[in-house]
Amino acid sequence: MLAITIPYWGQSLLRVLGGIVAVLLPAGTIVYLFLFKMMSFMQSRLGPMEAGPYGSLQLVAEVGKWLQKEDIMPERADHRIFKMAPLIVLTSTFLLIAVVPFGPDAWFTNFDVGVFYMLAVSSVSVLGILIAGWASANKYSLLGGLRAAGQLIAYELPMVLAVIGVVIQAGTMNLQQIVFAQNAGEMFGWNGLGNPYILTQFVGFCVFMVAVQAELTQAPFDMPIAESELVSGYMTEYSGFRFLIFFIAEFATAGVFALVASVLFLGGWGVPFSWFGWKSIDGVANWMNVVGPIIMFSKMMLLVFLIMWVRFTYPRFREDQLQRFAWKVLIPVSLANIMVTAILKVVF
Amino acid sequence: MLAAQVLVAQNIAFGLIAAMMIVGAIRVVSSNNVVHAALWLVLVLAGAAAQYLLVYAEFVAVTQVLVYVGAVMVLFLFGVMLTRARIGKENDLNNNNWAVGIPVAVVLFAAMSLALITGYRADKLPGPSAAVKVDTRLISDSIFGPYLLPFWALSFVLLVAVIGAIVLARKD
Numbered sequence: 081m082l083a084i085t086i087p088y089w090g091q092s093l094l095r096v097l098g099g100i101v102a103v104l105l106p107a108g109t110i111v112y113l114f115l116f117k118m119m120s121f122m123q124s125r126l127g128p129m130e131a132g133p134y135g136s137l138q139l140v141a142e143v144g145k146w147l148q149k150e151d152i153m154p155e156r157a158d159h160r161i162f163k164m165a166p167l168i169v170l171t172s173t174f175l176l177i178a179v180v181p182f183g184p185d186a187w188f189t190n191f192d193v194g195v196f197y198m199l200a201v202s203s204v205s206v207l208g209i210l211i212a213g214w215a216s217a218n219k220y221s222l223l224g225g226l227r228a229a230g231q232l233i234a235y236e237l238p239m240v241l242a243v244i245g246v247v248i249q250a251g252t253m254n255l256q257q258i259v260f261a262q263n264a265g266e267m268f269g270w271n272g273l274g275n276p277y278i279l280t281q282f283v284g285f286c287v288f289m290v291a292v293q294a295e296l297t298q299a300p301f302d303m304p305i306a307e308s309e310l311v312s313g314y315m316t317e318y319s320g321f322r323f324l325i326f327f328i329a330e331f332a333t334a335g336v337f338a339l340v341a342s343v344l345f346l347g348g349w350g351v352p353f354s355w356f357g358w359k360s361i362d363g364v365a366n367w368m369n370v371v372g373p374i375i376m377f378s379k380m381m382l383l384v385f386l387i388m389w390v391r392f393t394y395p396r397f398r399e400d401q402l403q404r405f406a407w408k409v410l411i412p413v414s415l416a417n418i419m420v421t422a423i424l425k426v427v428f
Numbered sequence: 429m430l431a432a433q434v435l436v437a438q439n440i441a442f443g444l445i446a447a448m449m450i451v452g453a454i455r456v457v458s459s460n461n462v463v464h465a466a467l468w469l470v471l472v473l474a475g476a477a478a479q480y481l482l483v484y485a486e487f488v489a490v491t492q493v494l495v496y497v498g499a500v501m502v503l504f505l506f507g508v509m510l511t512r513a514r515i516g517k518e519n520d521l522n523n524n525n526w527a528v529g530i531p532v533a534v535v536l537f538a539a540m541s542l543a544l545i546t547g548y549r550a551d552k553l554p555g556p557s558a559a560v561k562v563d564t565r566l567i568s569d570s571i572f573g574p575y576l577l578p579f580w581a582l583s584f585v586l587l588v589a590v591i592g593a594i595v596l597a598r599k600d
Binding site: 156157158161191192193196197199200201203204206207210211213214215217222225226229230232233236253 | 461463464467470486487490491493494497498499501502503505506509510513515516563564
């Protein structure tokens with residue numbers, strides 16, 4: 081389909097480089113636009129203004145600061161595991177991007193069980209957080225780690241269940257095919273907009289976004305790093321570039337989850353295929369490989385905006401409220417969503 | 429067998445991962461720290477997932493990661509850290525009867541190898557030319573078709589276990 085043929089090793093290299101860009105570019109943009117500027121705007125202040133025009137180089141300055149800080153480790157800590165923990169968290173983010181498609185040919189792996197894979201590797205980061213809390217040899221860290229593990233396990237379940245509705249409707253777990261199913265679909269015989277699943281799976285979308293908010297431990301679900309009671313939770317003892325890794329992982333994962341949500345519910349990289357008369361995924365024009373990533377990026381920014389908006393607006397849940405919300409509200413709702421979707425799928 | 433038919437890359441990868449898993453498994457039982465032992469176990473389980481990937485069993489591999497690495501091991505570590513997880517070495521971790529485990533392990537290994545060898549004597553996995561991926565549809569069709577009854581029985585056992593856990597954990 082591509083006019084030029086690239087050898088297999090070249091494609092692999094390009095895909096790895098593309099994956100790094102697809103993780104780090106959104107992370108940087110999210111931190112500057114939302115964490116620095118939007119948060120400041122909502123709190124009636126300017127935010128960073130010194131480094132670069134409108135403080136746009138602030139992040140570069142911050143990274144420079146973190147990199148040249150002394151590498152401090154508590155003496156009683158388990159040093160090897162202490163060093164390993166942030167890397168496990170970041171690895172989970174990089175593994176996550178591997179299944180996200182950005183265009184008809186612009187994918188990293190075209191994995192048949194993509195949705196399932198996405199849920200599996202996102203749960204690996206819990207391990208990193210848990211051992212970060214333990215290895216710090218600090219009671220606050222350990223408490224934060226345990227809280228994080230309890231919370232992430234509780235909210236992983238509604239996330240899995242919310243996605244099942246989409247899988248039932250699309251009839252596939254391949255993310256590329258889910259994009260195709262949404263853009264080639266039609267609503268009551270009208271195909272002008274395709275059939276983005278946010279309309280039919282709105283309940284699933286809401287549950288998914290709440291679960292993502294909790295998985296990212298963003299406020300109101302930031303019990304694990306509740307700074308007024310736990311200093312900084314499992315990150316308390318981390319400083320310098322090890323903290324930087326946690327920091328990047330937090331915002332990169334926000335970006336990647338938003339990308340996944342836009343694939344599952346907002347139609348991904350595609351535009352409704354009927355606009356250009358495309359019949360199949362192979363019929364999609366080549367220029368979508370360039371436009372697709374841009375569409376994905378804008379959808380991601382929209383969803384991250386939602387996540388950050390909630391983060392800067394609502395106060396923190398109490399631990400018992402947080403658990404009750406997952407087990408008694410989100411899981412029953414998503415189970416009901418699966419039932420209804422399955423029944424409607426059989427009926428129509 | 430022709431040289432071209434040998435899957436060189438897969439075989440090398442299998443050997444490396446298998447070696448890693450063996451080292452990990454030995455460290456699980458010889459480690460002097462409970463959390464370290466659990467982390468070595470993670471390595472072994474993740475290695476098993478990688479082996480599944482090498483034989484085109486994507487669904488099983490991902491299930492392995494989701495269930496064992498993402499859930500079972502996290503609960504394991506969670507439990508260990510809630511109760512007793514000191515940093516540094518603990519000397520009372522190894523039981524005095526550890527030598528008894530060796531013959532048991534040998535017998536188990538022999539029994540499992542025998543079952544595998546007699547069960548799949550002539551059957552070989554398809555090579556790269558006939559790369560047949562196990563379709564997830566086929567798995568679900570067989571679970572909800574010929575294996576429906578065992579599936580139900582297993583679900584029932586799990587339900588009983590869940591209810592039992594709740595009954596045990598409740599104080600009132």
